[in-house]
Amino acid sequence: QKEVEQNSGPLSVPEGAIASLNCTYSDRVSQSFFWYRQYSGKSPELIMSIYSNGDKEDGRFTAQLNKASQYVSLLIRDSQPSDSATYLCAVFVDSNYQLIWGAGTKLIIKP
Amino acid sequence: GAGVSQSPSNKVTEKGKDVELRCDPISGHTALYWYRQSLGQGLEFLIYFQGNSAPDKSGLPSDRFSAERTGGSVSTLTIQRTQQEDSAVYLCASSLSSLSYEQYFGPGTRLTVT
Numbered sequence: 001q002k003e004v005e006q007n008s009g010p011l012s013v014p015e016g017a018i019a020s021l022n023c024t025y026s027d028r029v030s031q032s033f034f035w036y037r038q039y040s041g042k043s044p045e046l047i048m049s050i051y052s053n054g055d056k057e058d059g060r061f062t063a064q065l066n067k068a069s070q071y072v073s074l075l076i077r078d079s080q081p082s083d084s085a086t087y088l089c090a091v092f093v094d095s096n097y098q099l100i101w102g103a104g105t106k107l108i109i110k111p
Numbered sequence: 112g113a114g115v116s117q118s119p120s121n122k123v124t125e126k127g128k129d130v131e132l133r134c135d136p137i138s139g140h141t142a143l144y145w146y147r148q149s150l151g152q153g154l155e156f157l158i159y160f161q162g163n164s165a166p167d168k169s170g171l172p173s174d175r176f177s178a179e180r181t182g183g184s185v186s187t188l189t190i191q192r193t194q195q196e197d198s199a200v201y202l203c204a205s206s207l208s209s210l211s212y213e214q215y216f217g218p219g220t221r222l223t224v225t
Contacts, residue, residue, distance in 0.1 A: 032212040043202055043216040044154070088154070092212040096167060097142075099214060103153040 002027040004091050006102035015111050019076040023089030023102055026070070032092035033065055033072045038104065039085045048074060079109045113138070115217035117203050123223045124193055132188045132220045136205030143186050144214060145178060146202040154202070160186060161208070193224045 003026045013019040021035075032051050036044035050056045050063040050072065062075040072091075076083055089102040116135045124130050136143050145157040156170040160180045171177070175194075180186040190197055200221050204214040 034213065043200075043219050046213055046215060049213055097161070098156060098159065098167070099212070101154045101156075 002091075002093055002100050004089055004100050004102040006087075006089050006105045008103060009106040010108050011105055012108045012110055013079050015079060015081060015109055017079055019079045019083065019107055019109070021074040021076075021087050021089075021105050021107065023072045023074075024070055025072070025089075025091045025100070027091060027093055027100070028070065030091045030093060033063070034090040034092070034099065035061075035063060035072075035074045036088040036090060037085045038088060044088055076107075081109045081111050083107060084109045115203055115205050115215055117201075117217040117220050119220060120218060121221045121223075123225060126195060126224055127192055129189065129191045130193055130222065132190075132201050132222070134186045134188070134203030134205075134217060136184065136186070136203070137215060139207070140205035140215075141183060141208045142206045142214075143180060144204040144206075145186070145188050146204065147172075147199045148202060148219075149199045157188070157201075190222075193222075195224050198222055198224045 005024045035048040037047050038044045048061055048063040050065045053065050053067055056063045060077045064073045086104040086106045088104045090099040092099055118133045143160045147155045158168050158178050162183050163180050175191045178188045200219045202216055202219045204216045206214045
């Protein structure tokens, strides 16, 4: 059974600080990884995708991937109250063309 | 361009009734996915389509659930003889193809079975 694990939180971070969200996955052959943000009562929104080891930066967001450790993370710099949401990690499984989803980490940014 | 659209946005139905939920994917997207999300829970995969065919129906919870897609575009998820445990938000997502991994979600249909 392929799995994606996330700490459910809530993770509380002061405004302006760096929020660090972590995700581990079990499928060693996965090549594609995604972070989605879901506000309460809304649908998931794709914010980052990463396919290669290392860091990928997009504005205040940085995704980090370490395939050897089967670990992907999302850093949010200069956290804002508007970043308060649940962050979902998803891993693409080539064998059945599906995303396997983590349960999400609830992030709270304190003003 | 227009994103994924779903209708209705909310549906309240009585136990035992049938419901149809509709998804209109992003134009040109050939892959379409249905998920279910119960309150406070993660995403539960139901079914996906590549074109009009559904290679994987393994996520459908029971034979009361069925889905179809016609013309490689609009999809309908049908739940027969609804039960209270069917109450959830039903989300549809589309991607450029089944080999294009980025999925884009519609706003969802909130189903309440009374």
